[in-house]
Each structure stands twice: as structure tokens, then as C-alpha cells.
Amino acid sequence: xxxxxxxxxxxxxxxxxNLASAAAFFKPPIRSSSAATKAAPVRDDLLSLxxxxxxxxxxxxxxSATKRQLKAGDLALAGGIATMxxxxxxxxxxxxxxxxxxxxxxxxxxxGASRKIMADQGVGGFYSGLGTYxxxxxxxxxxxFATYEALKQWIGDRLPEEYSGAALFGCAAAAYAASSVVLxxxxxxxxxxxxxxxxxxxxxxxxxxKSGGIGGFFAGSSGVWFRDVPYTMMELGLYDNIKALC
Numbered sequence: 669x670x671x672x673x674x675x676x677x678x679x680x681x682x683x684x685x686n687l688a689s690a691a692a693f694f695k696p697p698i699r700s701s702s703a704a705t706k707a708a709p710v711r712d713d714l715l716s717l718x719x720x721x722x723x724x725x726x727x728x729x730x731x732s733a734t735k736r737q738l739k740a741g742d743l744a745l746a747g748g749i750a751t752m753x754x755x756x757x758x759x760x761x762x763x764x765x766x767x768x769x770x771x772x773x774x775x776x777x778x779x780g781a782s783r784k785i786m787a788d789q790g791v792g793g794f795y796s797g798l799g800t801y802x803x804x805x806x807x808x809x810x811x812x813f814a815t816y817e818a819l820k821q822w823i824g825d826r827l828p829e830e831y832s833g834a835a836l837f838g839c840a841a842a843a844y845a846a847s848s849v850v851l852x853x854x855x856x857x858x859x860x861x862x863x864x865x866x867x868x869x870x871x872x873x874x875x876x877x878k879s880g881g882i883g884g885f886f887a888g889s890s891g892v893w894f895r896d897v898p899y900t901m902m903e904l905g906l907y908d909n910i911k912a913l914c
Contacts, residue, residue, distance in 0.1 A: 743817045744810035751809025755802050760794035762801075766862045797861035800869050804854020812847035816840060816904055833912065837905035844900040845893075852892055853885035 738746075764781045767773035773781050785793040819839035827835055857872045859865075866872035876884045 738817075740814050740818060744814035747813025748806045748810030750813075752802050752806040755805050756798070759798050759801065763794050763796060763862055766859055770863055772863070796864075797858040800854060800861060800872075801858040804850055804857070808847040808851035808854065811850060812843045812900070815846045816843035819843065820908070833909050836908050837901045840901045840904035841897050843904065844897050848889070848893065848896070852889050855892070856885060856887065 763785060764778060767781045767785060768776055768778075773784065776784060789796065816839055819842060820836060823832055823835045823839065853876075856876060857866075857869060860872040860875065861869070866875055876887075880887060
């Protein structure tokens, strides 16, 4: 009998504890700071019972809200560095392509063009015009990515979400247009150095100026725009639109 009374007492005690806990969980929130402080352990216990997932979501939301907003200078620096690293890594391929497109290398295969560059200029021939190209294209990359990110933020604050995806393509086109002011002259100077038409950057600039004035630095820009504006729209616009679907 005593054993049954003890069991009943234990069961009633556990029931009281459970009821008290349930009341604490579902109690309406009190806005005072002292009450919020007292309720914090209870909320943590509830989140713990739910597997911690909700707590992680709260922490992620708080982190997102306090995430540092990058300034234009930060965006330009990131874009410029990324572009320059890519330029340095792939410049030998660009030299081979330039030779293949010229009269001197017409009809040469990838291997044949590589052999010709090695025979004529040695290993350094694969990096002809690198300094000018890295400087110009790095500057263009800084302008392009900074402009794109700034425009993307601008439309995100002003356009309804259903229109933002299409507007990103326009942002990409505008970003390339801004960067082309630096990119196209740099490309022309680089090509003259790669083809041996000039011995130095100063010589390349002087020859372009003499032959066409300021407009000479933008010779062939319509063809470049026709190729690179759609490319940049596909590159950046599709990137962000596909990212939004993931």
C-alpha cells in the first residue's frame, strides 16, 4: 500500500511539473526587459526540445541582419583583383589566340602557334603585353563589378521582386558599357605589343594617337560591344537569376 501511495505521489509530482512547464511555454510574452530575461531560459529549453533547428534559424537571421554592407571601393577592389588573377593565368592562351587571328599566324593550330611564339620570342612571348593588359582589364573589372553590384542594389530597393530578374540583364549591360572606356583602349595597346607592332606601352600609345587621334583608341569598339555586351548580360544576368532559383 505504501508503495502504491509513493508511486501515486511521484506521478502527481511529475504531472504538476509538466503542467507548469507547458504553462510557461505557452504563456503570452511580456514586453518588460526583466520578464524577457526570465523567459530566455524557457525559450532556449523549447528550442532545445525542437532539435535546435529554430535556434539556428534565429541566429542565421540575426547574422544576416547585421552583415556588413560593402562599399563601392570594396566592390571595385574585389572585382579588380579577381579579374587580374584570371588575366595572368590565361594570358598565354590570349597570346596564342591573337597570333592565330593575325596574318602571321593564319591557319596555325594551337600547337603550331605555340611553337611559333616560342621560336620567335621564347617563353616571354607568352606574356607579351601582360602588364598593360592586367592594368587595363583589372581597372575595367573593378568598374564593371562595382557598377553592376551598385545597380543591382539600386533596383532591388526600387523595383518589385517580379521585375528584378529581367532588370539584372540591363544592369549587366550598363556595367560593361562603363568598363569599356578602360577596356577597349587597353585591349588595343595589348594587341600591338603582342604582335610586335610596338616595343613599349608608350610606343603603342603614340602610334595609335598618330594614326587615329583619340578615336583611334576606340577603333573597332562597335564590334567589341556587339560581342561583349550580350556576353556580359549572359554572364552576370544569368548568374544571379540562376542563383535565385537554387
